[in-house]
Amino acid sequence: MEVVYRKSGFVTMIVPVGTVSAGFGSVDSVHKIPHTGIDFTCNAGDSIYAPLSGVVSRVVEQGSKGLGHGIIIKLNDGKQMVFGHFSESTKLHVGDFVQRGDAIGKCGSSGNSTGNHLHFGLIDANGKFMNPVELFKDIGSFLSRISDKAIAAYTNSDILMDLFDLFQTSSTSI
Structure with a gap:
């Protein structure tokens, strides 16, 4: 499924266009242990x-290992968003404030990567990796449309499409 880029007052996608190539917790030929984030293909x-x-x-800055070039952004509640495999070092520095919608890097294949993609992860306030979809579960309008049981049945791409649709129509500040 394609994730279509939209940007308006309340919408910010992570990448312009992409599909989910690896979901949270997936184990496959590339991820020998459960995957700690969601991978999006991108150009x-x-x-x-x-x-x-x-x-x-x-x-x-892990060179040809791990996440390669990337960035970690801490949210007000202590959670941290992890972005990896940028094509080059970010222009941002520790302590910089990032506004929703700001460009933070460029898609690439740095680090332990088999092709251009973005790794998007989420770490809770205690340092434990969690499904990045959890970041958006607090939004009332999203919860009113999708129950926990439905979330379990969705593929990661379907969940992300609903999240992106929510941001298109929501005026909720998060």
Whole structure:
């Protein structure tokens, strides 16, 4: 399923266009242990946008290992969003404030990667990886449309499409 880029007052996608190539917790030929985020395919050089506002807590520079070039953004509630495999080092620095919708990097294949994509992860306030979809479960309008049972039945792409549709129509500040 294609994730279509839209940007307006209340909408910010992470990547312009992409499909979910690996879901949270997936184990496959690339991920020998449960995957700690969601991978989105994207074209080399596509801008990556912050889906929520926060403060840069770490600039990731792991060369050809791990996340390669990336960034970690801390939210007000202590959760941290993880972005990896940028094509180049981010221009941001630890302590910089990032507004929802700001460009934070460019799609690439740095680090332990088999092709251009964005790794999007989420770490809770206690340092445990969690499904990034959980980041958006607090939004009332989203919960009124999708029950927990329905979420369990959805593919990651379907959930993300609903999240993006929600941002298109919601005026909820998150």
